[in-house]
Amino acid sequence: MPKDNDRLRGSSLETSRQLALDALLFLAGDTLRITKFLNATGMEAAELRERAREDTTLVAVLEYLLADESLLLVFAANGGHHPADVAPALERLQREGDMSGGGR
Numbered sequence: 001m002p003k004d005n006d007r008l009r010g011s012s013l014e015t016s017r018q019l020a021l022d023a024l025l026f027l028a029g030d031t032l033r034i035t036k037f038l039n040a041t042g043m044e045a046a047e048l049r050e051r052a053r054e055d056t057t058l059v060a061v062l063e064y065l066l067a068d069e070s071l072l073l074v075f076a077a078n079g080g081h082h083p084a085d086v087a088p089a090l091e092r093l094q095r096e097g098d099m100s101g102g103g104r
Contacts, residue, residue, distance in 0.1 A: 013093070013096045015089070016089035016092040016093050016097075017053075017055070019085060020058035020059075020061050020089060020090075020093065022081065023061045023065050023079075024052060024061045026078060027061065033071070041060050055093055055097030056098075058093055059093050059094055059097065062086055062089060062090040065086055066086055
């Protein structure tokens with residue numbers, strides 16, 4: 001039986017991207033949450049809309065979640081995700097994603 005921190009190890013890059021998109025939708029679903037994210041990243045709302053599916057943006061979303069354990073736990077509880085899935089998804093995106101800032 002795999003350990004919790006191994007849950008996403010065998011998953012695809014697309015699964016990691018989907019988790020990050022779910023996290024972005026979670027942030028965008030609340031004005032205060034998305035405002036804090038935008039302030040933390042220095043992104044403007046229009047830029048976020050343009051770059052929402054880029055791996056660099058998805059990495060920023062997961063890093064932001066991992067920096068705030070209470071937010072991470074709320075995301076996991078509300079989205080049916082396991083909190084331990086976020087760090088492996090981030091690692092996969094950093095390792096295998098397109099970090100050039102361009103499209104996928």
